[in-house]
Amino acid sequence: MTVTCFIRYQIDPFQRDAFKTYAENWGRIIPRCGGHLLGYFLPHEGTNDVAWGLISFDSLAAYEAYRARLKTDAQGRENFLMAQRLRFILREERTFCELVNGTFNGLPTTP
Numbered sequence: 001m002t003v004t005c006f007i008r009y010q011i012d013p014f015q016r017d018a019f020k021t022y023a024e025n026w027g028r029i030i031p032r033c034g035g036h037l038l039g040y041f042l043p044h045e046g047t048n049d050v051a052w053g054l055i056s057f058d059s060l061a062a063y064e065a066y067r068a069r070l071k072t073d074a075q076g077r078e079n080f081l082m083a084q085r086l087r088f089i090l091r092e093e094r095t096f097c098e099l100v101n102g103t104f105n106g107l108p109t110t111p
Contacts, residue, residue: 003060004038007053008093015088016042019051022088025079030055033069033076034062049090060096 011019023040030037038054057063070076083089 002056002058002099003063004054004056004097004099005035005063006095006097007055008095009051009053009089010091011049011051012088012090013043013048015086016048018082018086018088022079022083023051023053025075025082026053029070029073029076029079033073034066063096 009019020042023042026040027037034057036056038056040054041052043050057066
């Protein structure tokens, strides 16, 4: 079963560009470490301090293997340290979801 890690960030709206750089960095790091990056999303209109990241994995075991690889990835550690240093992430929540067949990206329903 594929699981998607849905990450909700509360960000400092005055540091939107710093979060954008952080997200762009993950665009290179996450796939290398084994995650299937669906994307990062910045606020556009309305609420200006909430952003999201969505990463899929083949299983929770694949997620755990990804986390282990991420801890040893030099660019991953650098990205985490940048976020801590600049403090543009105020809060982070992770929820793991499964796809409802036939509801995403025009994928057919499986029997």
